[in-house]
Amino acid sequence: MVNSQKAELSGGRGWRRACDLGGTLILWGYFTIGFVLFFAPAYLAARVFARDTARAFQRLNRRFYRGFFRLLGRLAPAQVWRVDPCIGKIRGAVVVCNHVSYLDAILLVAMLPRHTTVAKARLFRIPIFGRMLELSGYIPASSAHGQGARVLARLEALPAELAEGNNLFVFPEGTRGRENAVGPLHRGIFKLARSLRVPLYVLQVAGTDRLFAPGRFAFHLTRPNTVTLRQLAVFTPEMVLGAGSARALADRVRDLLERPADIDGARASVAEEG
Helix, strand or coil, X not given: CHHHHHHHHHHHHHHHHHHHHHHHHHHHHHHHHHHHHHHHHHXXXXXXXXXXXXXXXXHHHHHHHHHHHHHHHHHCCCEXXXXXXXXXXXXXXXXXXXXXXXXXXXXXXXXXXXXXXXXXXXHHHCCCHHHHHHHCCCEECCCHHHCHHHHHHHHHHXXXXXXXXXXXXXXXXXXXCXXXXXXXXXXXXXXXXXXXXXCEEEEEEECHHHHCCCCCCXXXXXXXXXXXXXXXXXXXXXXXXXXXXXXXXXXXXXXXXXXXXXXXXXXXXXXXXX
16 A cells, blocks of 8 residues: 555656656747747848837737746646736836846746846857847946946936836845745845836746756756745835935835735736736
């Protein structure tokens, strides 16, 4: 009896691992073969014909990642998605969020119709991928690797872009948090938010690390899990300036991010939002 139960459990784990691996290969296939076959021609056309290349690339990025999450939803029915419907309506703002998984960045790209973000400077040196980051109007995180001129140019262009409805989203921890702990927040983004004088939105993501753990190749598609993305607070420009120093503002945001995730919030799939 005991041996039979152990065999059933072992068989169940083996089946789940096989499903996880198969689904993972399909998802990575979407990123590689799917991109080359279905999206690369659109990016090429945008580069040649679009009047505003960055805006065109941002639209394509959003479409590509929404397709990814639509496919992910079909491959992982055990995942419950709870997404605040207000997030897709954010315009002309700085958006900060905690960071627990590689999925967080592409989730925000999929959610925000217009966006730019900050990426590590070394990523801009990767052939093709780095060029796509540049053409999408993304900002290097530092002036390292010869990115100084680009950082300056992008920062100078930000006020006009935000005035037109673009959003700047940033993970102020600078890296993924571990064990559900919020890491130290870099104050640079809060200094920038004060100088830009635009609303500051605070978002919280949870559960993406259980779906796609840092340092792992495979997605945990069969593991029951809830992914949440919710809006915690909005600081008006007056509230941003009234918070005092950038450090004081960062401390207030950190207090918000350390709140337990609310898994009973609004529920919607990423493909349905925006």
